[in-house]
Amino acid sequence: MRFLHTADWHIGKKLHGYDLLTEQRDAYRQIKAIAEAEKVDAIVIAGDLYDRALPSEDAVTALDDMLVDLNRQEHFPLLAISGNHxxxxxxGQGSDWFKSTAFYLNTRLEDAFTPVVMDGTQFFLLPYFEPFAARQYFEDDSLKTVEQAMQKVVAKMVAAFDPQMKHVLVAHFFAAGSTHTDSETQVQVGGLNAVPVDLLRDFDYVALGHLHRKEALQNEPTMKYSGSPLKFSTSESLDTKGVWIVDTATDPVTVTFKPLKPLHDLVVLRASFAELMDPDKAFPVTPDDFVTIELTDTAPIANVMQRLKTRFPKVIELHRINQIDVAPKTLDIDQVQQDPLTLLGDFFETVTQHPLTDQQETWAKQAYQRAQKEEG
Known part of the structure; x- marks a missing residue:
C-alpha cells in the first residue's frame, strides 16, 4: 500500500504571539493536495495534532475541519496517535465510532497492540506514553524509563506480527541518534523519551513524530520523522518542511519526501541597523514573513525593536551577535568638574543615543534637589 506520513501539526500554536492558523490551514491544503496527487491509500499523523492539552476553540474548529475534510469528504483512511502536546x-473522545469511517485514533497504550490492517500492512499505533503507563499495563514496577518500557512494547507487537504482511509502527517519542530543535519541549528526565533505534528494527517502516526536523534520523532509511509542516522556531529557519510518501509494496519500503512551500516564511537576517533600515537595500522577505534579526552593531540603539518593525512588521526575535560597546568616552578635568545634572545628561545621551526629554530633566532636577536636602 501507499500512505502519507505527517506529524506535529501543533494546531493552535502561536509564534511569539502571532497566530499561525492561517499558515496551518495553508499547509493542510498542501498536504491534502499531495495525498490526492500521490493517490495514497491512507494518511498517518504521528502525534501532536494540537499544540496544547487545552486547545482554543479556534484550534479545535480548525483541526475538526481538517479531519472531517480528509476522512468524511475525501474518504482518506486516517491513522493517528496522540503526542505529548x-x-x-x-x-480520544469519540474514537470508538471514528472507526466506522476508517479513522483510527489511538490515545491509550493498551490500544497499541491491536494492529490496524490495511492492504497487506499491519499498523501499530503507539501514542505518546510515560513509564508509569507501561508499569500499570505490564504490571511491572521495574519499568522506569521509556527505553525499558519499549522493550516490552515492541516484543508484544512483534508477537502479533502476521508474517505474510508488512509491519508499520506509528509512534511519538525521541529516538536515540536524533537531535532536538529548540521549539520542542525537552521531556528528558532520567532517560525519559530516549529510545534506541535498534529496538525498532523489526518493523518495515517506523513513522515518527515529536522532533520537528525530517533530518533527525537521516541515516535510517526506513525510520523517519516527518517533521512539522511549519517552521516553529528560528532554529528551523533553513529547514525544508514536508511529508513522506511510503510504499510498502517494495522490499525494503520506498520512501519519498514531498516538500511544502511556506505561505509566510521564517527568515533570519544578519546586518547592521543602518543596512536593515536602508530603503534602497532589498531583503528576501515579504511584510507577512516572520523575521529574526541578528544585529551586527556594537553601539546601543534606542527603541531598536520598534524601529525595525516599521520595516519588518513581524520581527519575532532580535539577537546581537557582537558585544555592545557602552564604554564612556574619556573625560577631561573640566568635564569631570561639571555639575551632576550635566554629567547625567551626557551619560544618558552616550548610552541611549538621544538626550533627556524635558520631563526627564525635571525628574532629574527634583531627585537631585531631594538628595541635596537629605545630605544637608
Whole structure:
C-alpha cells in the first residue's frame, strides 16, 4: 500500500504571539493536495495534532475541519496517535465510532497492540506514553524509563506480527541518534523519551513524530520523522518542511519526501541597523514573513525593536551577535568638574543615543534637589 506520513501539526500554536492558523490551514491544503496527487491509500499523523492539552476553540474548529475534510469528504483512511502536546483523554473522545469511517485514533497504550490492517500492512499505533503507563499495563514496577518500557512494547507487537504482511509502527517519542530543535519541549528526565533505534528494527517502516526536523534520523532509511509542516522556531529557519510518501509494496519500503512551500516564511537576517533600515537595500522577505534579526552593531540603539518593525512588521526575535560597546568616552578635568545634572545628561545621551526629554530633566532636577536636602 501507499500512505502519507505527517506529524506535529501543533494546531493552535502561536509564534511569539502571532497566530499561525492561517499558515496551518495553508499547509493542510498542501498536504491534502499531495495525498490526492500521490493517490495514497491512507494518511498517518504521528502525534501532536494540537499544540496544547487545552486547545482554543479556534484550534479545535480548525483541526475538526481538517479531519472531517480528509476522512468524511475525501474518504482518506486516517491513522493517528496522540503526542505529548495532546491530551489523550480529550483527543480520544469519540474514537470508538471514528472507526466506522476508517479513522483510527489511538490515545491509550493498551490500544497499541491491536494492529490496524490495511492492504497487506499491519499498523501499530503507539501514542505518546510515560513509564508509569507501561508499569500499570505490564504490571511491572521495574519499568522506569521509556527505553525499558519499549522493550516490552515492541516484543508484544512483534508477537502479533502476521508474517505474510508488512509491519508499520506509528509512534511519538525521541529516538536515540536524533537531535532536538529548540521549539520542542525537552521531556528528558532520567532517560525519559530516549529510545534506541535498534529496538525498532523489526518493523518495515517506523513513522515518527515529536522532533520537528525530517533530518533527525537521516541515516535510517526506513525510520523517519516527518517533521512539522511549519517552521516553529528560528532554529528551523533553513529547514525544508514536508511529508513522506511510503510504499510498502517494495522490499525494503520506498520512501519519498514531498516538500511544502511556506505561505509566510521564517527568515533570519544578519546586518547592521543602518543596512536593515536602508530603503534602497532589498531583503528576501515579504511584510507577512516572520523575521529574526541578528544585529551586527556594537553601539546601543534606542527603541531598536520598534524601529525595525516599521520595516519588518513581524520581527519575532532580535539577537546581537557582537558585544555592545557602552564604554564612556574619556573625560577631561573640566568635564569631570561639571555639575551632576550635566554629567547625567551626557551619560544618558552616550548610552541611549538621544538626550533627556524635558520631563526627564525635571525628574532629574527634583531627585537631585531631594538628595541635596537629605545630605544637608
Amino acid at each position: 495532546d491530551s489523550g483523554v480529550r483527543l
